[in-house]
Amino acid sequence: MLILVFLLSFSVFAQEKKDPVEINVVRSENKITANDAAIFEVSISNNQLRNTDFFIAKNFFSERWRVAAQPYILSVESGFSRNTQLRIAPSKFLVPGEYKLVIGIESRDGSFKEELLLEIEVIPFGEDNVRTELIVDDKIDPRIESTVRVELENLFNYNIDDVNIQLESDLFEFENNIELKANEKRVEKFELNFPADVKLGEYEFSVVVKTGKDVLGAANKKVLLAPYSEVTEKIFRSNKFNKNIVITKENTGTEKSSEEVNLELTWIEKILARYNIPPDSVNKADGKYIVRWFFSIEPGERVDIIVNLPYGTYLSILLITLLLVYLIFYITRRKVVLVKKIIDVTKDSEGIKGVKIILHLTNRGNKAIEKIRIIDYLPKMVAASGTAG
Numbered sequence: 458m459l460i461l462v463f464l465l466s467f468s469v470f471a472q473e474k475k476d477p478v479e480i481n482v483v484r485s486e487n488k489i490t491a492n493d494a495a496i497f498e499v500s501i502s503n504n505q506l507r508n509t510d511f512f513i514a515k516n517f518f519s520e521r522w523r524v525a526a527q528p529y530i531l532s533v534e535s536g537f538s539r540n541t542q543l544r545i546a547p548s549k550f551l552v553p554g555e556y557k558l559v560i561g562i563e564s565r566d567g568s569f570k571e572e573l574l575l576e577i578e579v580i581p582f583g584e585d586n587v588r589t590e591l592i593v594d595d596k597i598d599p600r601i602e603s604t605v606r607v608e609l610e611n612l613f614n615y616n617i618d619d620v621n622i623q624l625e626s627d628l629f630e631f632e633n634n635i636e637l638k639a640n641e642k643r644v645e646k647f648e649l650n651f652p653a654d655v656k657l658g659e660y661e662f663s664v665v666v667k668t669g670k671d672v673l674g675a676a677n678k679k680v681l682l683a684p685y686s687e688v689t690e691k692i693f694r695s696n697k698f699n700k701n702i703v704i705t706k707e708n709t710g711t712e713k714s715s716e717e718v719n720l721e722l723t724w725i726e727k728i729l730a731r732y733n734i735p736p737d738s739v740n741k742a743d744g745k746y747i748v749r750w751f752f753s754i755e756p757g758e759r760v761d762i763i764v765n766l767p768y769g770t771y772l773s774i775l776l777i778t779l780l781l782v783y784l785i786f787y788i789t790r791r792k793v794v795l796v797k798k799i800i801d802v803t804k805d806s807e808g809i810k811g812v813k814i815i816l817h818l819t820n821r822g823n824k825a826i827e828k829i830r831i832i833d834y835l836p837k838m839v840a841a842s843g844t845a846g
């Protein structure tokens with residue numbers, strides 16, 4: 458009996474040493490990204506001599522967080538413990554960092570109230586909270602206006618009201634402020650113009666995306682302000698009788714350039730053409746001839762292709778030749794032409810009795826000829842008779 462009294466007294470004494478209600482966090486998942494929810498499992502032990510209902514996170518309000526308890530009302534019998542699960546998620550954009558929340562727990566009758574302090578760590582999604590990509594050509598011709606694009610993707614499920622974009626290099630600095638909606642993808646454009654005396658070479662372009670002092674994302678890329686080839690072409694065609702075609706290629710850039718020149722000629726021009734630089738190929742196409750040159754031209758170099766079509770020279774040679782032929786013909790031809798025709802022969806038993814001959818004399822010159830003497834030799838057996846006309 459004495460032992461029983463002692464044990465009962467010890468039990469009462471031990472019970473008096475315990476808190477009426479004990480609250481403990483028995484499990485926590487408190488490292489989250491801003492799109493996730495933290496999980497806390499809370500145990501409530503009722504050491505009171507009566508059953509009690511407890512309200513979890515009653516009247517909780519925060520602009521940053523949403524709290525859901527399951528169950529929301531926890532009925533705990535005297536001497537027993539029960540667990541509830543708290544699910545805590547951001548209700549707006551939060552930068553990575555450590556956050557503290559106070560969750561209230563109270564009994565239905567109001568005899569017990571306690572604040573539970575919970576710590577949550579918001580960690581980045583990875584390298585970026587706003588996925589950032591810098592889109593620009595690897596090589597840029599500094600003479601031409603270029604565009605740099607910054608592609609952004611908001612990985613948060615919440616709007617970010619104040620986003621600052623800083624794009625810079627040794628050549629320029631740009632800054633732009635925007636708003637990113639939840640999970641929004643967008644592209645920001647920046648136009649680049651370089652001075653005429655800009656130094657060519659490799660530069661690093663970098664972009665940083667911030668909200669306040671917190672970095673949301675970043676990207677960088679190395680870009681070459683490249684040497685460039687600027688080749689101008691001029692074609693000159695003379696209107697003289699001896700036709701000249703002059704094709705001029707000049708490289709005013711800073712880089713060697715490979716060039717091709719094509720010239721179209723007719724068949725007669727192909728025959729007559731003379732070149733200061735021999736062509737690399739001559740091909741017939743659609744009844745015409747395509748003459749091609751292939752060459753490289755260094756910075757500051759000029760190449761002149763001259764095609765001479767000596768119509769006048771060849772025509773002059775032809776005219777002179779025709780004139781000489783005419784003169785030779787004129788000088789050497791006979792000016793007086795005598796044609797002798799036998800028009801009748803009379804025969805008898807003894808042979809030829811007589812012959813009738815006509816002599817036709819023509820003056821082919823352009824002036825009169827006087828004192829012409831005509832001598833005609835007849836066979837000895839034939840005696841001349843008749844008159845001259």
